[in-house]
Amino acid sequence: MRHSHLGKLMLILVGLVGALQLASHLTSRHAIHDSLVEDAARELRIGADIFSELLGHHATQLSTPSRMLAMDESFRQAVIADDVTTINNALTGLASLLKADLVLLSNNQGRLISPQRAAAPRNLPQDRASRVDYLILAGQAYEIVMIPVPDTGQNDWLVVGYLLDEALVWNLSQLTNLDVSLLSTTGRDLIASTLLPEQAKTAASWLANTNHSSEPGQAVAEGANFLFLTLPLSDEVSAVLQLPMERVLAPSHALDRQLIWLTIAGLLLAVLAAVLLARGISRPVTALANAAQRITSGHYNTVMAVRGDDQFSALAKAFNAMQGAIAEREQRLVHQAEHDSLTGLPNRRVALLLLEEAIKDGKPFAVMALDLNRFKEINDALGHGVGDQVLGVVARRLATNTKERDLSARLGADEFLLLLSDVDTAQAIHVAHRIRDRVVQTVELDDLHLNVEASIGIALFPEHGTDGETLMRRADIAMYDAKQAGHQVAVYQPGWDERHLRRLSLARDLKEALINEDLHLLYQPKAALRDRERIGAEALIRWHHPTLGPLRPDEFIVIAEDAGHINRLTRWVLKAAVQQLQQWHREHLMVQLSVNISASDLQDEDLPGFIATLLTNAEVEPQALCLEITESSVMKDEYQGHAMLARLKGIGLRLAVDDFGTGYSSLSQLKRMPVDELKIDKSFVLNLDHSDDDAVIVHSTIELGHNMGLEVVAEGVENRETVMLLESFGCDMIQGFLLGKPMSATELAVWARAWLEQPRIGEQSLSA
Ligand code: C2E
Ligand code: MG
Ligand code: MG
Secondary structure, three states, rough: OHHHHHHHHHHHHHHHHHHHHHHHHHHHOOOOOHHHHHHHHHHHHHHHHHHHHHHHHHHHHHHHHHHHHHHHHHHHHHHOOOHHHHHHHHHHHHHHHHHHEEEEEEOOOOOOEOOOOOOOOOOOOOOOOOOEEEEEOOOOEEEEEEOOOOOOOOOOOEEEOOOOOOOHHHHHHHOOOOEEEEEEEEOEEEEEEOOOOOEEEEEEHHHHHOOOOOEEEEEEEEEEEEEEEEOOOOEEEEEEEEEHHHHHHHHHHHHHHHHHHHHHHHHHHHHHHHHHHHHHHHHHHHHHHHHHHHHHHHOOOOOOOOOOOOHHHHHHHHHHHHHHHHHHHHHHHHHHHEEOOOOOEEEEEEEHHHHHHHHHOOOOOEEEEEEEEEEHHHHHHHOHHHHHHHHHHHHHHHHHHOOOEEEEEEEEOOOEEEEEEEEOHHHHHHHHHHHHHHHHHEEEOOOOOOOOOOEEEEEEEEEOOOOHHHHHHHHHHHHHHHHHHHHOEEEEOHHHHHHHHHHHHHHHHHHHHHOOOOOEEEEEEEEOOOOOOOOOEEEEEEEEEOOOEEEEEHHHHHHHHHHHOOOHHHHHHHHHHHHHHHHHOOOOOEEEEEEEOOHHHHHHHHHHHHHHHHHHOOOHHHHHEEEEEEEEHHHOHHHHHHHHHHHHHHHOEEEEEEEEOOOOHHHEEEEEEEOOOEEEOOOHHHHOOOOHHHHHHHHHHHHHHHEEEOOEEEEEEOOOOHHHHHHHHOOOEEOOOOOEEEEEEHHHHHHHHHHHHHHHHHHHHHHO
């Protein structure tokens, strides 16, 4: 591009100069040519004058002696007397005197006397004045002088002449330096010529096409160009003077050569000037183009030198400014592309790149996925502004607690990634706990004091993966596990990938199951130890998966909670349970039914209203329905949990703390919970008959519950020994395989009637 522009510029310059040179060359050539031709024409005219003079001289030479002879009396008498001998003698004398080629005496009556065998002119003049003429006689051209011989009575004329021949034309040619040709005007025949014979022949034909004019003309003869001037001597004879153009123009050839050399020199100078000019322009343009190229390939550091204050230096200045601006903007863009705008931490893309780099290094390292627990709730309850501020605080805490060589990044939402170089599993777990402790400190925003919880999952290179994506995913899976299990930190274990996939597909299928009613309830009997009239049941959900078969709630409840389906699921269970209660009550089977609810159900503000409507519509007493909430569910958000429990209690429902003993609730917390029932977790009951430790725990829990005014239920009762121990501890109700495994509603009714109809036997059979 650049080159072609400079090339064009050079071409235009050289072309211009060349055209000018050519024009001046042609003009001067033309002028020279014209002046040379003019000179030649003058030469021709001079030649013509000389020729005329020469012929005039010949005429004079012939006239004088001839006139004397004509006037001579004796000669006249001889003519009158027709004395041929005397006449011939006189004529011979005259001829030799004049060296004339023609001498004769003639008249119009046919007399012809001549010592030579000559022919006489056909028409002699009628008057008696002597004259000069040019004639063709017997095929030869002559210049003749005719002189009347006076008073002979027969109009006799003395005629003398010179031949117009080769000798004459050569003589004239020498005098004038011209070519000379003589032609018969009538016959166009060549009489004599200094030209080459062929040229001379062609020259003869000129006359055929040439108007006689006093101006020279040009014609070509046998390839040679001639300038010629025709000189008509008489009606019969013409002379043509010629000058070969080659000779005319010969002086111009040298001039031509000089002009050509001058033109070439001019052109070379033009090229030189163009090159210098082009370089003068091209150097700064090339420098600018190179700078642009550098900018294109992302190098912004070379500053262009600014010299002088012409347009180029202004352009260079502008270029430097532009380069700076681009560099700054690119830096900003790169930073934006690589960093999270909210926290300023590197983003997922950069994290992945650094991870891949660390993998290339080959040294062991740990990837940690850190996720805030229940961050959605902060967002929902306090708004995204607060959520963003919390994320900012967490990000700062992470950044300040990460070593220089390590990385903290934000992957999205409330998920962060840490990369710890050069650590083994134990060290990674230790660091994870330390970081978690730093992150979970209370976040104070204006008047708000928020407890932030976090779970961390760890994946190690190279044990758990050799590419960035896999390591990230596995750290994520481990984090997910930590969150589920209520642990703070979890290290990825082989097989968790498959489990994670299964969870993902179950989460997807559960939505369908809720629509297609692939779910159903089983009922596990529950009975009071002392008051045999009091019986109950716990509704336990079952899912018959179309391809995986029956699934345990332990697996899919957690998934439902995570996938956000739990509120719908709980409502489905509650609806089915209340319908069942209605039916049993209609059948006069006064069973109390327990339903499990999850932690996030406590966030469902509309739940109390929903249950109240269900009960009213089914005309079921609220006291017949008991809601079981695990200890840890309430503990997740103590404040909101308690408020919701109070509302549920407010509509008259019975409340139970499920799986008691597995959580970390303090006695004071338990005291504040508006519950009616404590369900001791089955893990303490299953081995009660063998384990003294469990016995101590269960016994003191029963006492504790009673002291708080709560009814105590033991679940997981599988044998009579356990029943006897529980009875001795004062336990109020039992639930377990001994009474019955979870069963259908019909089976439960059958079991209940049997239990109620044989109280005594039943009691004995339980404790015996
Ligand atoms: P849970 O509420 O503690 O329910 C008692 C679990 O212990 C039931 O398991 C039951 O089959 C089992 N079990 C009862 N007696 C014995 C015994 O003598 N020996 C042994 N080994 N096990 C016994 P299941 O049905 O698999 O339910 C597991 C958990 O799933 C429940 O624990 C409950 O937390 C949850 N769950 C069940 N249904 C629902 C539901 O509808 N909604 C919610 N949110 N959770 C539910
Ligand atoms: Mg339960
Ligand atoms: Mg339980």
